[in-house]
Amino acid sequence: MKNEYFVSPQWLNEHLHDENVVIVDASAPMPTQSIDYQQLWLEEHIPGAQFFDLDKVANLQTNLPHMLPEPEIFRQAVNKMGISENHLVVIYDQGNMFSAPRAWWTFKVFGAHHIRILEGGLQGWQQSGYSTxxxxxxxxxxxxxxxxxxxxxxxxxxxxAALHNNVPVQFIDARAEERFQAKAPEPRPGLRMGHLPGAKNVPWTALMDNGLYKSVEEITAIFRKQGVNLDQPIITSCGSGMTAAVLVLGLDMIGHKEVKLYDGSWAEWGADDSFPLEK
Structure with missing residues (x-):
């Protein structure tokens, strides 16, 4: 096994039929895409992989996309998938690392003990010559x-509360720099442009190299270059709570465990004119 975060296609192929291993496809579309990833999963997936729909295993009582579900909703969904908290859950997406970290974070928040992400996702699996x-x-x-x-x-x-009480916490935004700086419109209609007051910008793609996380040393340097104090508590956000999890995982990899994810992110904050923002 590669480490506590990732497995390689070779490792997964060798352990494909282990009783304690469960494989999950957690692919999800970007806000500008209208891709039915569940249909794509039906057509082609890693042998034994089930589909974990981040938009359906979610809080459906809000109009915000893929919000964290109530614990009971999550429990019912993964029970049906044959997953216990002690299984080794191997998560993958289509290969760009856009949504796999969100599923990793979701399972982690609800108490899964052993979670890994497949390096390279489905594309990496196929490029390694393994069957689907x-x-x-x-x-x-x-x-x-x-x-x-x-x-x-x-x-x-x-x-x-953190803004009003000057709580010593840092906001880190995973959106692209142009959106963070209000130079490009939000892909979701009706949202204001800008970012949380005082937020730092670490685009999620900065942590990636061809769909793989960069090294611990590189990730540490990226956060520091963007002015992040790695000794202070951090709250991550993004457009809708999806790629904020990419930052959570990156921070976890470099030993920064005191991190919260703002689930509503800009889809919630940017929709309300009464909330402060910066551009």
Whole structure:
């Protein structure tokens, strides 16, 4: 096994039929895309991989996209997928690392003990010469004992409180620099342009090199170059809570564990004219 975060296609191929290994396709479209990844999964996936729909295993009582579900909703979904908290869950996406970290974070928040991301995703698997299959995948139901850690999740009210009370916390925004600086419009209609007051910008793509995370040394240097104090608490955000998880994983890799993710992110903050922003 590569380390506590990733597995290689070779490792997964060697352990494909291990009883304790469960493979999950967590591909999700970018806000400018209208791709049905569940249909693509049905047509082609790593053998035994199930589809974890981040937009359906979510809080559907809000109009915000893919918000973290209630613990019971998550538990029911993964029980049906035959996943317990003790399984080794290997998550992949289509290969760009856009959504796999969000699924990693979701499983982690609800108490999964062993989570890995497949390096290179489905593309890396195929490029390594390994076979795929099509059709639905069924596993015997399991019981996932949820241990929810709400302290890893940040709400709009907590952001406002931090701003009003000058709490020593840093906001880090994973959106592209042009959106962060209000030089490019938001892909979701009706949102204001700008960023949280005092936020630093670390675009999620800066941590990537051909769909793989850069080294711990490189990631550390990137955060420091953007003025991030790695000794202070951090709240990450992005457009809708998806790529904010890319930063959470990157920070975890370099040993910074005191991180919250603002789930509503700019989809929530940018929609309300009463909230302060900077450009």
């Amino acid at each position: 299959e099509s059709g639905k995948v069924a596993r015997s139901p399991e019981v996932f004992n949820v241990q929810f850690t709400p302290e890893k999740v940040c709400s709009q009210a907590q952001i406002l």
